[in-house]
Amino acid sequence: MAEYLLFPGRHHVLTRFQGEFLRGFGGRTVVWAVTSANHQTTKRNPVGFDRREAAIERFSVLEGIRSLVVGVVDTPPTDEFAEVTVKAVEAGTDDLVRLTPANTVVACSTPEVSKLYEQLGFPVIGVEPDGTARPWDVLLMIAAGNEQWKDLAHPATVDVFERYALDAQVARCVNDPVVGDDGGLTTTRDYKTYADAFETAADRKWLQIKDFVRPGRILDIGCATGATLQLVDRDPRFHESDLIGVEVARHLYAECVHKKEQGLFTNPNVYFYQRNMLGSAVFPARSIDTTLTLALTHEIWSYASGSRPATVQRFADALFAHTAPHGVWINSDVCGPDEPDRQVVLHLDDSDGDNPKHIAELETLEDPAAYITKLSTRARFFQFARDFRRNAKVPFSYRQNGDGLVLRLADAMDFLTRKDYVDNWLSETHEQFCGLDFAGWCGVAERAGFTIDPASKPLRNDWVITNRIAPVAAISTPTGTSLDWPTTHQLLVARR
Template identity: 60%
Template sequence: MAPFVLFPGRHHLLTRFQADYLLRLAEDGSTIVWAVTSANHENTKRNPVPYHRREAAIERFSVLTGLRSVVVPIFDTAPTDAFAEVTLKTIAVATGLDLTPGNTLVACSTPQVVKLYERLGFPIAWAEAALPVQPERPWDVLLRLSQGDDTWRELAHPATIDVFERYRLVDTVRTVINDPIIGDEGGLTATRDYRTYVEAFTVAAERKWAAVRQYVQPGRIVDIGCGAGSVLELADREPGLHESDLIGVEIARHLYQECLHKKDQGVFRNANVYFYQRNVLGGAIFDDRSVDTTLTFALTHEIWSYGERRAAVLQFARRIFDHTAPGGVWINSDVCGPGDRDRPVLLRLTRDDGANPATPRTDLAGLPPAEVKAYVEGLSTRARLDQFAVDFAFPFSYDPVGDDTVRLDQASAMDYLTRKDYTDNWLSETQEQFCGLSFTDWTALLTEAGFEIDPASAPIRNDWVIDNRIAPVAALTDLDGTPLPWPTTHLLTVARRPHNG
């Protein structure tokens, strides 16, 4: 028997079958080398358990079974056929072990992974796949857990059960895997270019902070959907907040990691700066009545868009109300629909600023992002509306009235006009609705959640966007041709939890 058994995998859950199987493979004293892949991922549907908890379960597993183990974290790389080589080199650097086909047996049941090691000449033990009646694989058992099927405990090894119970991972796994908002890799959408978003957050941070600073209460300050942490950087510089806790919460793994990088680099002077990769809709993060100020910027329309519309936003508002201290505040800045959302209007759009194909394309989802960007940017403002209607996740109807004018509802008109220039992330932006709620709708929703609305709350029209992006290529009129003023594009709400609430 080979002195080493290489056991690659994500290893979120360990099974009783694995214990029996590895004991047979290592009966002559072989060392099990656990290559834990996706070690830098957590809180995603594919990787719901953080590496350090997986490592703890493996070590516990080794003690209970008597197996000699070495555990090595393997970080994700871009997809590559050389991943087996990358794994072997990582193990060599981390442990000094030189695993070769002459001294190592690879235990794996995933055909795609097996091929990578077979190509290098390693002998293979096929684990579950070697049996005529295959036992459930670890991921299948984890799915049982996520679905509330308690029989997962009969298949999972006691080491996993112990770690899951001690660290309350059962609820975490169920929440993350069943979450309708978090994507497989811990983001909202697979088409989003996070580099562009980091740049946008940085540019807009000072404007956002200036708009809300006067309403921020010292104490425990939480920025939900904090992006790359740019607003918290500005809060960190405020002398009046130097004794406050500054806490960032971000779903997207790419942005969360950027926050941690900034903290590691010493960007923040306040020692009490913390970041969490969490989804507030998935469950309470903070104790009830424990947060003095909650900040959200350009977040709630995403909750509306990727969740169950108003019900998701109301649930989010109630979560925030629960964790807000009496007298505390939730400050929300986001896009907003017009006051009269359903009003029929005429929208005239320029046709001479780009191409006007006979029909919109239906295949953009299969193209590289750069090609999508180039195509959409090449369309006229009028033709871009037709493309938007195809790609937009919230269907709307419109009727042509001549070559350059359409009849549609005011909310759909503004959803297009406020999105038409977002070509860098076109397929991501068209999955989000900006005009789902008007300011009146927001007032009713916040009141229903238990908040009192501060007089500072108001609908806002971004005149720069109107003057520079919309008015030069579009005109909005009533059905009789009477020009209409451009409606609300954004809002600021300052919602307070009553002192006796």
């Protein structure tokens, strides 16, 4: 009889059926290879490895099974998955356990995965026969609020889920309307580029907002890599404050945790959460003294499921609810121009790159960034129109009038402020920078109950205008009168 039973899987939920199944293999050590062990709070992996491991150990005690639990780091789809898992077990046990076809049987119900182990020579047995609820089926019942999941889940899982309120966490992650399966906003986003940009901009943003920050509990929503909280941490005014970061994207959240583990914060009261603030209340009422949203609110608008105005209003309402008396919400972000619906004529340079006859299907290209980089400014406009309509699901209407393009001022600025984002083009075209103008964002805050501080103001990024836009573009009225460049950003200081 084989010494080991290798049981690979994500193991978010253990079932009563699995208990009955494994009892039939008494005498063997069950090696639980817990895949995606470095993922948590995502649609695909809503439960952290530590909670999964706790349930497995409790399961083993209740069933009288000798178990070894090894975490396997998430890998992209690969034909070497079986080999990766076997090697992870060796590494996770300091080479004390070496799984071979001679000493191991693999338990797996996924045909594609089973074949990979069979190709290595391992004997494979199925677990759940057709018609049996599998762990993921039970997890989806949890996400749907179906209490019958407790009849199918093993008591060990029920116990751990109830003690740590994991049923609510599973529902929040699986049902999240914004975040993708792996904890990102879009599958095409290059998070390294984003991380570098946030790190570079942190000092400039902090200089803009630091005088409005109140000590106490300071919350940075969409904290990215935690760079702004590092600057708060260095300011002696806030050495007794709690610093709290919330980041929805798994890749950026991981960097925040990594920084804390490296000792890059001197304040011991630094905490990070991976959450979508639109999902449910995260903090108690009137408990936050300062809320920072830096380069965030346009994403709330852009990735809304359903009505965008209703979604941003719900977000502002939630911020007001958790803001303490005399607390403040500081919002620094892009915004649309005044008179967003004004018809303008946009003139674009077509001599600074290629002008292909046809608009490309970027999703089919191996290197979209290289293709966009070679386009002229005018050609980029037509590419943007195609991608922006498809990804952001906005009308983006225009008509050609000679060499000019007649369109809304807000639409012109949506293109001009994004035309150089070639590394994340497909991701950026999901977002609408100019959905609301400054007055519109002020209205959102006021309807939530905030009072607008006189320091609030619309801004124009003159560096971007001078270096990125003006050299290759111009706007005029339909009658030919030249127009100055409008607002591109906002500073909104809203007080309770």
